Amino acid sequence: MEKNAVRAEMIAPCGLDCSICSRALAEKDPCPGCLGPDENKPEFCSKRCGIILCRKRQENGYTYCDECPDYPCADVEEKESRYTSKYPLYESPGKNLREIRKNGMEKFLEKERNEWTCGECGHIVSVHTGICSGCGKQYGAQVIPVSEDTWRIENGMVRFFLLKGTEKALLIDTGMTVRHARKIAEALTGLPVLLLNTHADRDHTGSNGEFDAFFMHPDDEAHYRASGQDGRIVPVRDGDEIDLGNRVLKIIHLPGHTPGSIAVLDVSRRVLISGDPIQEHGHIFMFGERRNMQDYISSLEKLEERIPEFDEIWPSHSDIPLHPDCIRRLRDGAEQIVNGEAEGKETDFFGQKIKVYDLGFTAFLCNR
Ligand code: SF4
Numbered sequence: 001m002e003k004n005a006v007r008a009e010m011i012a013p014c015g016l017d018c019s020i021c022s023r024a025l026a027e028k029d030p031c032p033g034c035l036g037p038d039e040n041k042p043e044f045c046s047k048r049c050g051i052i053l054c055r056k057r058q059e060n061g062y063t064y065c066d067e068c069p070d071y072p073c074a075d076v077e078e079k080e081s082r083y084t085s086k087y088p089l090y091e092s093p094g095k096n097l098r099e100i101r102k103n104g105m106e107k108f109l110e111k112e113r114n115e116w117t118c119g120e121c122g123h124i125v126s127v128h129t130g131i132c133s134g135c136g137k138q139y140g141a142q143v144i145p146v147s148e149d150t151w152r153i154e155n156g157m158v159r160f161f162l163l164k165g166t167e168k169a170l171l172i173d174t175g176m177t178v179r180h181a182r183k184i185a186e187a188l189t190g191l192p193v194l195l196l197n198t199h200a201d202r203d204h205t206g207s208n209g210e211f212d213a214f215f216m217h218p219d220d221e222a223h224y225r226a227s228g229q230d231g232r233i234v235p236v237r238d239g240d241e242i243d244l245g246n247r248v249l250k251i252i253h254l255p256g257h258t259p260g261s262i263a264v265l266d267v268s269r270r271v272l273i274s275g276d277p278i279q280e281h282g283h284i285f286m287f288g289e290r291r292n293m294q295d296y297i298s299s300l301e302k303l304e305e306r307i308p309e310f311d312e313i314w315p316s317h318s319d320i321p322l323h324p325d326c327i328r329r330l331r332d333g334a335e336q337i338v339n340g341e342a343e344g345k346e347t348d349f350f351g352q353k354i355k356v357y358d359l360g361f362t363a364f365l366c367n368r
Pocket residue numbers: 012018019021022023024031032033034035041042045
């Protein structure tokens with residue numbers, strides 16, 4: 001039995017992708033999935049799952065439950081609610097079926113592989129544990145309290161933040177694989193939760209679908225829509241303020257990594273939440289469409305003038321917290337790259353030819 005592969009035989013009648021189930025990813029006697037033989041299937045599924053046992057489905061020969069006039073029945077609804085809210089990662093069986101109908105099985109499987117394959121080792125990540133079955137990397141949301149009204153949420157390679165005021169809470173980004181960031185935020189704060197995106201790269205917008213509207217710089221709208229994402233953008237620009245109730249946040253526009261990248265200054269705490277442009281021991285993506293090294297350098301110059309307003313920087317990737325001194329180091333490094341004074345190494349990055357400038361304190365991934 002082949003494990004660690006997303007295959008059509010692993011899609012259950014309800015739409016659940018059994019290939020991301022921790023029992024299917026087990027080393028010993030992996031479960032063959034809902035449609036497979038009962039041998040190695042836990043009793044929870046083989047003897048108690050109403051969908052597996054459903055007579056109506058068997059008698060009518062439905063492959064998927066959406067062929068059934070009773071769809072979604074109570075069993076299907078229970079499963080949908082469990083998989084979209086109870087596990088470290090999010091899976092929507094109903095959405096899977098809709099995508100299979102709309103785009104066909106092959107396209108769906110391809111998307112599923114992209115979503116559930118570990119970026120480090122190529123094995124599949126379990127929806128139940130949020131852990132990669134190959135290397136053990138944690139992809140679920142790890143909620144880390146920073147203070148009584150501030151949280152940092154680590155999600156695999158990326159992190160996002162939750163700030164609470166007296167009236168409202170603000171999520172700054174929604175991670176990559178976590179799809180219920182809003183529920184997490186509401187449970188932690190007990191307040192209405194707004195969303196702001198530092199920029200539109202997909203590793204920052206995983207749970208955006210939970211929100212009808214969110215703050216984003218308008219210069220990132222094209223980038224956001226290009227990846228097929230919807231929702232209403234409430235534009236925020238340089239100098240704008242958001243008041244959560246006794247907690248004022250100021251927006252600083254930092255184009256370069258993307259045209260609409262912004263940082264958020266938590267004024268009273270003297271912390272800058274910076275998104276992707278500021279990283280130490282990380283990888284700053286500057287290749288491909290919409291990235292611009294000259295804009296990046298100008299943004300850092302502008303930010304250097306504001307250093308008196310903050311003591312710490314909290315980036316979305318790699319080391320945290322950072323000392324504001326790193327802004328100058330990054331600007332010097334970026335200038336050396338633009339002036340041809342830094343040495344880059346040509347690399348193949350998922351089929352794209354790029355140049356990596358490893359400056360020791362961080363690496364820039366640039367166009368060739
Ligand atoms: S244990 Fe149940 S959910 Fe998991 S793979 Fe087997 S049939 Fe699917």
